[in-house]
Structures are given as C-alpha cells and as structure tokens.
Amino acid sequence: MSLFKRHPLGRSELNIPEICLGTMTFGEQTDEADAHAQLDxxxxxxxxxxDTAEMYAVPTRVETYGASEAIVGRWLQRQSRDKIILATKVAGPARxxxxxxxxPLSMDRANIHAAVDGSLQRLQTDYIDIYQLHWPERNQPMFGQWQFDPEKERACTSIREQLETLGELVREGKVRHVALSNEHPWGISQFTRLADELGLPRIVSTQNAxxxxxxxxxxxxxxTCHREQVGLLAYSPLAFGHLSGKYLTDSAAPGRLTRWPFxxxxxxxxxxxxxxxxxxDLARNHALTPTQLALGFVRSRWFVASTIIGASSLSQLKETLPATLTPMHAELLEAIDAIHLRYTNPAP
Known part of the structure; x- marks a missing residue:
C-alpha cells in the first residue's frame, strides 16, 4: 500500500497522488537508464x-528538445497506459x-495542434491526461520577474481562441483534461469564466512555483483557485536545490546552479x-534536514493538489521522495511563518 494520499483534481474525475515525478532532467543530467529506474x-x-513538457530537457537547447518526452514514451511502452496519469505542456512564445x-511565434490553433501531435508521437501514446499551456502568451511577469509592466503589452492569441483549440483536442480524444502553468489570478479567472460561458473544457490545475x-x-x-476549483501542481519545492542547504556550505556544490549559473x-x-x-537552522533545531523541512512544508499546504519533485539520479530520488512525508506540526509551521514574515518571498 502506498503511503501517499490521493487528491481530486479540479472538477475532473482524476484522483492524483500528492506527489508527482517531474522529468525535466531526463535527457540532460539524467540518462535514459537512470530515468527509467526513477520512473519504476x-x-x-x-x-x-x-509531468513532462515538449521543451524539456532543461536547460533548453536544440539538441535535447523533446528528449524528456521521448524517454518517458519508451518507458510508457512497458506500462498499462490506463494506470498512468501523464501530463505535458505546449511551449509558448516570448522566449x-x-x-x-x-x-514559437504564438499559441494559436496551428501551434497548439502541432505541439500536441509532436508530444503524442514522442510519448508513443494516443492521449495525454493533462495538457498544459506552459506559460501565458500575454504580457505578464514570470520566471523571476515580479512587476507587471503595461508598456510591454504585445499582440497575442486571445484566451478564447486558446481555450477553443484545447476544446478541439478534447473532442478529438487527444487530450482528456486541460490546464495552465505559471499563471496569475486574472488568467485563471478568464479561463474558467470563458469555459463556463461557452461550454468549453474547464482547466483542472495550474502548475506554479x-x-x-x-x-x-x-x-x-x-x-482564486479555491473558488474556481483549480488545483495547484507545485513545482520547485526545493527552489533549485537552495532549500536543501547544500549551497550554504559549498557555493560550488554539484547541481544545476553551479553547472548552469544563468x-x-x-x-x-x-x-x-x-x-x-x-x-x-530551524530544520536542525527540530532534528530534520533542510530538505525534509522544505518538502514536508509544501506537501502540508491545504491548496497543493500535488508536489512535483524531480531528481538528477535515482539515488537522489530515494532521498527526496521519503522526505515529502515529513509531518508538519503546529509549532513548526508557526516558526516557518515567523521566518517568512522576516524574509518575505525573497525569490518570487
């Protein structure tokens, strides 16, 4: 029996585990044999x-475009497809x-259709359980930006057109459910409002840091997500390894940040x-590792439908997966909030 709970996702019939395996290292830091061992x-x-994406592996480059999906796809051939909940994403413009x-120049009908067909081919499957827009096409702060700037407005595909295209994919049977990623409250509200007004598929989740x-x-x-019944798939629970504490004692410790500083x-x-x-310091005062504190905290939040964890190796996954089960008691959560009020969102 699994120690991990399962949660309903949005208004869908999906019942997802509270932990999700992210795959963005597959094909770059992680070779295929290790990736398949992690999946097993x-x-x-x-x-x-x-969870994967057409643009993975990360950091992105032409040589590894689609590698993560292809690795997952070859593993998927050994599985009962209906027992796996598979999520992937379409890359948007502005990068x-x-x-x-x-x-891509836009997230219009042609781009989304081309993207999903490519993902289905690499994944070697007939359908995707959760298809996500990787980031909004419109102007908004993302990936470390923290201020909205109306001077950066640009032409973009309307949310209605994007949603109508996603509806086509659902009707064609290529996608079961649709979702967002790196979204803000306005975007969530617009997608859910238009879905309800036009009878289009409702988003089931947003994947945000x-x-x-x-x-x-x-x-x-x-x-917004609570009232609209949209689940959070929380990514970067260890903040690119910072919250493991390894960079405190060795700024050159092995990891993505030392390998690719940008x-x-x-x-x-x-x-x-x-x-x-x-x-x-708080973790050690409670006989925990920093990793246990960070992962246990994210899993404990009432609004987190699933925490996405990734690993560069099987040995690392064997450390982080059990750490997500770390219980969070009231005194510990109060101490976390006290630190949060002192250092409020230093990495938004």
Missing part, C-alpha cells in the same frame, strides 16, 4: 503521476526557443541566502 521506483511507491516551431522562498501563490491565486536567476536576489540559512 516512483511507480513502485504509488506515484503514477508523471528564445527558435528550434520549437520557429519561435511554490516553496519556502516563494509563497506568492498564497496572495491571490490561493483564493539557470537560477530567480534566486540571485537579496535575502535568499539569509532565508535559506534561517530555514536550515
């Missing part, structure tokens, strides 16, 4: 929820990804190190 290990422990459909260094979800999204710009901000130190 997760499934053995009741984690049948797998330098010229090797993905020439930009959430961790001890970035609790911005709590300010507007928590209420990759963690979201965390190159004042008070990040001070906050990490405070959380690490």
């Amino acid at each position: 290990y997760a499934l053995e422990h009741g984690i049948n929820f797998i 330098s990804l010229e090797w993905i459909r020439g930009g 959430y961790n001890l260094l970035n609790r911005t979800y709590e300010y507007g999204l928590a209420e 990759f963690g710009q979201r965390y190159a901000k004042p008070n990040v190190t001070a906050a990490v130190q405070a959380y690490a």
Whole structure:
C-alpha cells in the first residue's frame, strides 16, 4: 500500500497522488537508464503521476528538445497506459526557443495542434491526461520577474481562441483534461469564466512555483483557485536545490546552479541566502534536514493538489521522495511563518 494520499483534481474525475515525478532532467543530467529506474521506483511507491513538457530537457537547447518526452514514451511502452496519469505542456512564445516551431511565434490553433501531435508521437501514446499551456502568451511577469509592466503589452492569441483549440483536442480524444502553468489570478479567472460561458473544457490545475522562498501563490491565486476549483501542481519545492542547504556550505556544490549559473536567476536576489540559512537552522533545531523541512512544508499546504519533485539520479530520488512525508506540526509551521514574515518571498 502506498503511503501517499490521493487528491481530486479540479472538477475532473482524476484522483492524483500528492506527489508527482517531474522529468525535466531526463535527457540532460539524467540518462535514459537512470530515468527509467526513477520512473519504476516512483511507480513502485504509488506515484503514477508523471509531468513532462515538449521543451524539456532543461536547460533548453536544440539538441535535447523533446528528449524528456521521448524517454518517458519508451518507458510508457512497458506500462498499462490506463494506470498512468501523464501530463505535458505546449511551449509558448516570448522566449528564445527558435528550434520549437520557429519561435514559437504564438499559441494559436496551428501551434497548439502541432505541439500536441509532436508530444503524442514522442510519448508513443494516443492521449495525454493533462495538457498544459506552459506559460501565458500575454504580457505578464514570470520566471523571476515580479512587476507587471503595461508598456510591454504585445499582440497575442486571445484566451478564447486558446481555450477553443484545447476544446478541439478534447473532442478529438487527444487530450482528456486541460490546464495552465505559471499563471496569475486574472488568467485563471478568464479561463474558467470563458469555459463556463461557452461550454468549453474547464482547466483542472495550474502548475506554479511554490516553496519556502516563494509563497506568492498564497496572495491571490490561493483564493482564486479555491473558488474556481483549480488545483495547484507545485513545482520547485526545493527552489533549485537552495532549500536543501547544500549551497550554504559549498557555493560550488554539484547541481544545476553551479553547472548552469544563468539557470537560477530567480534566486540571485537579496535575502535568499539569509532565508535559506534561517530555514536550515530551524530544520536542525527540530532534528530534520533542510530538505525534509522544505518538502514536508509544501506537501502540508491545504491548496497543493500535488508536489512535483524531480531528481538528477535515482539515488537522489530515494532521498527526496521519503522526505515529502515529513509531518508538519503546529509549532513548526508557526516558526516557518515567523521566518517568512522576516524574509518575505525573497525569490518570487
């Protein structure tokens, strides 16, 4: 019997495990043999929820575009497809990804259809359980940006057109449920309103960063998603490894941030190190590792439908997966909030 609980997702019939295995290291840091071992290990422990994306592996480059999906797809051939909950994402514009459909220039009907067909081919499956828009096409702050700037407005595909296209994919049987990622309250509200008004598929979740260094979800999204019945798939629970505490003692410790320094710009901000130190001290005062504190905290939140954890190796997954089960008692949560009030969202 699995130790992990299962939660309903949005208004769907999906019942997802509270932990999801992320795959963005597959094909870059993680070779195929280790990736398949991780997938096997997760499934053995009741984690049948797998998240990937067409643009993975990360950091993104032309040589590894689609590699994560392809690795998952080859593993999927050994599984009972109906026992796996598979999520992937379509890459949007406004980032330098010229090797993905020439930009992509927009998230219009042609781009979304081309993206889903490519993902289905790489994943070697007839359908995707949860299909997510990886980030909004419209102007909004994301990936470490923290201010909305109306001067950066640009032409973009309407939310209605995006939702209508997703509806086509559902009717065609290529997608079971639709979802968002890196969204803000306004976007959630618009997608749910238009779905209800036009009889289009309702989003079941949003995949957003959430961790001890970035609790911005709590300010507007928590209420919006609760009232609209949209689940949170929380990614980066360890804040790119910062919350493991490993960079406190060795700034050159092995990891994505030392291998690709540009990759963690979201965390190159004042008070990040001070906050990490405070959380690490708190963990040790309660006989926990910093990893246990960080992962246990995210799993404990009432609004988190599933916590996405990723690992560069099977040995790392064997450490982090049990750590998510760390119980959080009232005194510990109060101490976490006290640190949060002192170092409020240093890495939004």
